[in-house]
Amino acid sequence: MLTLYDYLPSQNAWKVRLLLNHLDIPYRTENVRIFEGEGQQPAFLAVNPTGAVPVLRLDDGRTLAESNAILTYLAHGTPYLPADPFGHAKVQQWLSFEQDHVASIATLRHWTLTGKLARRAPALVERLRHVAHRALAILEHELTGRPFIAGDIYTIADMSLFAYVHRADEADLALAGHPAVMRWIDRVRGQPGFLGTVYPYSIDPFSGGELP
Numbered sequence: 603m604l605t606l607y608d609y610l611p612s613q614n615a616w617k618v619r620l621l622l623n624h625l626d627i628p629y630r631t632e633n634v635r636i637f638e639g640e641g642q643q644p645a646f647l648a649v650n651p652t653g654a655v656p657v658l659r660l661d662d663g664r665t666l667a668e669s670n671a672i673l674t675y676l677a678h679g680t681p682y683l684p685a686d687p688f689g690h691a692k693v694q695q696w697l698s699f700e701q702d703h704v705a706s707i708a709t710l711r712h713w714t715l716t717g718k719l720a721r722r723a724p725a726l727v728e729r730l731r732h733v734a735h736r737a738l739a740i741l742e743h744e745l746t747g748r749p750f751i752a753g754d755i756y757t758i759a760d761m762s763l764f765a766y767v768h769r770a771d772e773a774d775l776a777l778a779g780h781p782a783v784m785r786w787i788d789r790v791r792g793q794p795g796f797l798g799t800v801y802p803y804s805i806d807p808f809s810g811g812e813l814p
């Protein structure tokens with residue numbers, strides 16, 4: 603059986619849980635106490651050299667890190683990842699956008715929800731807010747013209763983007779001014795096998811501390 607190395611409040615891990623749910627694939631969970639330093643212990647660094655979750659362990663023991671790489675692996679041969687080279691690469695385009703631009707929402711959300719924002723340099727927060735606003739504006743523009751980010755069908759690019767975009771309000775990034783993004787959020791929520799459960803940082807009493 604597959605093993606998912608997870609941290610429940612992580613939306614990067616949630617992406618993988620979402621796809622596993624869509625595909626109805628059973629798996630077991632290994633929770634990694636990232637705020638207590640477990641990710642930086644040699645045992646976990648052997649699984650993922652960056653010390654981050656999510657990581658997927660296959661039946662044969664091989665391990666795969668990076669949420670979008672895991673989505674790409676699991677979606678191979680399914681309707682969630684086009685087989686044709688252009689469609690496949692288009693999904694990769696948006697997965698890269700997610701990592702390069704939408705990760706700003708993830709960081710701001712983490713700092714906001716765990717009380718760290720006030721401790722951060724204002725210039726850094728401003729820079730991230732600029733990147734995040736621009737990312738939302740790009741998505742608004744793109745999703746005005748089509749139902750899903752890579753075209754007419756729901757793919758892992760939507761899953762990946764959705765993980766943090768639909769929580770942008772928690773980072774004080776108003777979604778209300780983005781009607782096309784809001785409609786897309788509703789479309790994603792309506793997909794068969796959608797996973798509604800999101801865990802708050804408050805379930806982890808250590809999440810107010812800095813990551814090691």
Ligand SMILES: N[C@@H](CCC(=O)N[C@@H](CS)C(=O)NCC(=O)O)C(=O)O
Pocket residue numbers: 609612613614615636641652653654655656667668669670701813814
């Ligand atoms: N680019 C990575 C980011 C993973 C990431 O930042 N994971 C966080 C939880 S959301 C983590 O494990 N942080 C602990 C650490 O980096 O030490 C991905 O998409 O999987």
